[in-house]
Amino acid sequence: NIVAHLGKAVMVVETAYLWREGSPKDKSAGKTYAWPKTPAGQATFLREVIDVVHELPEGKGIGVVWWHPDAIELPGAHIWFGGSCALFRPDGTPLPAAAEFARF
Numbered sequence: 798n799i800v801a802h803l804g805k806a807v808m809v810v811e812t813a814y815l816w817r818e819g820s821p822k823d824k825s826a827g828k829t830y831a832w833p834k835t836p837a838g839q840a841t842f843l844r845e846v847i848d849v850v851h852e853l854p855e856g857k858g859i860g861v862v863w864w865h866p867d868a869i870e871l872p873g874a875h876i877w878f879g880g881s882c883a884l885f886r887p888d889g890t891p892l893p894a895a896a897e898f899a900r901f
Contacts, residue, residue, distance in 0.1 A: 800857040807857055809850055811864040814842040816892050819881035834881070840893040847900055860901060 799805050814832065816839040832838040843861070850858035863884055870880030870887045880887060884895040 800854050804855075805857070806859045807850065807853055808860045808862065809846055810862040812843075812846055812861060813864040813866075813878075813882040814839045814894075815878065815881045816883070816894070817881050819879045836892045836894070840897055843894045843897040844900075847897055851900075861898075863898075866895070 815834040832842045866884040868877040868883045
């Protein structure tokens with residue numbers, strides 16, 4: 798609708814998805830989502846978001862920004878969603894979803 802009615806470019810910002818179950822305090826705990834809460838599920842989610850942006854008319858889909866990709870779990874620290882939405886494992890290695898950004 799933004800492209801069709803306003804002719805504006807579209808960028809998805811502040812998106813994220815879990816690669817594992819978060820801590821019991823997190824809003825996502827125990828909820829069912831459309832994609833599995835796994836590294837593969839996170840990558841599928843991002844791939845689908847990127848596909849939608851790529852398919853916008855007139856090439857008006859200009860990008861996707863991941864919210865807090867570096868929010869890895871740190872002992873004794875409060876991290877957004879307990880690090881479960883980061884694009885990196887606690888040891889700093891990238892998760893499969895990080896590779897999806899090469900498609901842009």
